[in-house]
Amino acid sequence: MSVRKLVCTAAVAAFLLTVTAPAGAVEQSQTDQADALPFMPAPATQVWATRTLSAQPGQQQPQFLRLDIAQLTPRFVTSDSPGTVKITGKIVNVGDRKVSDIVLRLERGESLDTEDDLRKALREPAAAEFVQPNFTKVADHLEPGQQKDFTLEVPLRGPEPTSLAIEQPGIYPILANINGRPDYGGQARLAALSTLLPVLGVPGGETRGKPGAPAKLTVLWPVADRPRLVRLGGPGQSELVDDELVTSLSATGRLYGLLQAYEQVISSMSTSMCLAIDPDLLRTVQAMSTGYRVRGAGEGKGKAEAKLWLDRLGLAVKGRCVVALPSADADLVALNRVKLTNMRTLALTDGPKLIQQVLGVQPLPDFVWPEDGVLDQSTFDELVTPQPDQKYAGMRSVLLDPTGLADAPGTAPVGIAGQHPVTAVKVDSMVSDALQGSASRPRTLSGVTTPVESQPVSVQNALSVLVFRAGWQGDGRNVVVTPPRRWNAPLSEMTEFLNAAQRLLSSGYATQLSLEELTGSTPSVTNAKITYPPEAGAREIAPAIADSVTQQSVELSGIVASMQQEDSEHAAPADLADPLWLGLLRAMSGAWRSDEEGARSATYISQGELNSLTGMVGVTPPSSPILLGSGDSPIPVTITNKLDVRVTVRIVLADTPGIRKLDLPDQVLPARGERVVRVPVEVLRSGRFPVNVRLTTPEGVALGDTVKLEVSSSAYGTITVIVTVIAAIALVLLSGRRIYKRVRARNGENGGEAPSIENVTPEKSSA
Structure with missing residues (x-):
């Protein structure tokens, strides 16, 4: 039997986004039941690259088909949902040969009934071969570069040959499986999507009973971006490093989508929703709204977009819960490691004042949400210590990931004892990590590094986990959801997630709980301890960047110490120094974790601004x-x-x-x-x-x-004159001594008689 070239691709398809992955092995099909090899589908939380038997380790995997899924409905099944699951999208031939007999089917696995099962499914795809309906033909063949739109609708339950046969509520792994036959090869799985489908109620069948104590839902909605401001000035004088915020603030952009998704649900989720705002982003957008320049590119083009977004944000937060992130989302642990105490204090005190000034709302006081939701013990101790001279009252509540706490059972807030007790609110790590996906926590398989994952697939998984928390763990637990700081999901995906939360609230499976109530509660557990996971330390700002910022801070401190205000009509030293301190904070932003190049660029900018000041x-x-x-x-x-x-x-x-x-x-x-x-x-x-x-x-x-x-x-010079005089005196003395010796020698020749002056005759020089 000749060696068959077995080549496959697996794709984690984003709902509205596209990703591709190479395939792993041959799949049994309706027409080809032989030589089936194990295949790992693209998982819900990451893109995996698997090997075919014909590929050597380290070889580039061949790809043939790409699966682009535009829509999956319903995303969250209840008793009043349609009785079918419908997916639409397209299949694209991305290879170099024709692919024939292209077929598609939806498969499902057994329900994931425990938290451990669900966590495993978020790390790697759960088996989805429990129910394998018939394939549906999509295309006879596709030449290289050709594509084919498709719509597949399958029953949720019933005896039909394409049915998923779901008869009970559960969290089900599902797999969209594309088979095809590339030229010179056999029938194989060439693309796949693995994700989770939450079923709270089966249409026309059983519905999951409501829990005795509903889950208590709190959502902290982040509004942040990476630092972009170079210099703050008057109208038209501020400078940004690039003009990418124009796109983000426009109607199809990321920041616009975050705000719009928040606006759509705030009326029904006003208690549970809280905005987490990066003050430096607020400062940057405010500067853009009055006109600005882009470094090396002239006048910026986003003035109108910035003003509109800022006005909408101001209206949306009136009377609502708001928390201030550290300014520029500064890495508090990294600042503490290099003893930049004044900068750490500035990061925590700058935000509340700016938010109050620009948006007219008072953020939650003395509250800190650190990068990655973790702090080391030294940083924690510094944060809880009041500094009256710097108008910092000290941290009294903190939002932490469960990995950042020890001796903290349950989901309720816990107390961290000490001279200044602190209430620690715990993030629901399973929901939040599902939203985060693998973008910030890359994993590897068989030596292949996983590429950045598609966020919409993560949204579907997080939605499924949220349904599991409310429908299957009815123990009155707190579910504090925190999307990634710089979340990049499309508006439709954000809306899908929040709509699912709304449906859980309206149906009684969950209830709203405000962040203020969590931070103001009296913890029953008061002996929790701070822990700092090793992987968090590995993601900190690089030491070389921290050293550069430290050196710049020393220079800036020295300049400030030499300044004095001339009079009331002139500037104060802080007016000149504070923008530079904020520039140093941008170089220490948590946005640069695992991005040393971005951090290095920020340090060059801050050094340039410092040089401009000293050059004056x-x-x-x-x-x-x-x-x-x-x-x-x-x-x-x-x-x-x-x-x-x-x-x-x-x-x-x-x-x-x-x-x-x-x-x-x-x-x-x-x-x-x-x-x-x-x-x-x-x-x-x-x-x-x-x-x-x-x-x-x-x-x-x-x-x-x-x-x-x-x-x-x-x-x-004086020294030269003195040396000359001394030399002259020495010359006179030496000359006199020579004459004296000659006179005495002549007296000796005359028998000791002193010669008269007349008898002394000059010596004749020898010829």
């Missing part, structure tokens, strides 16, 4: 060489301050052979002022000297550029 104070180059008239003539140096604050500076002359700098006190430069300072020096020799001079703060932070001065001197 410096030495003005002279227009001509400087001529010194004497050895102790001072060197005139012109120093300039273009800032709107008074600055104390130190003039630093580089070591120069032939010139010695004498002591000079620090100089105070007035705001927007210039001074000529005569720097005392001592010239050690005559000649021309290149003298490098620059300014620093008293703490040593460099200001402006180094300026080279051309200094000329024909005068002798």
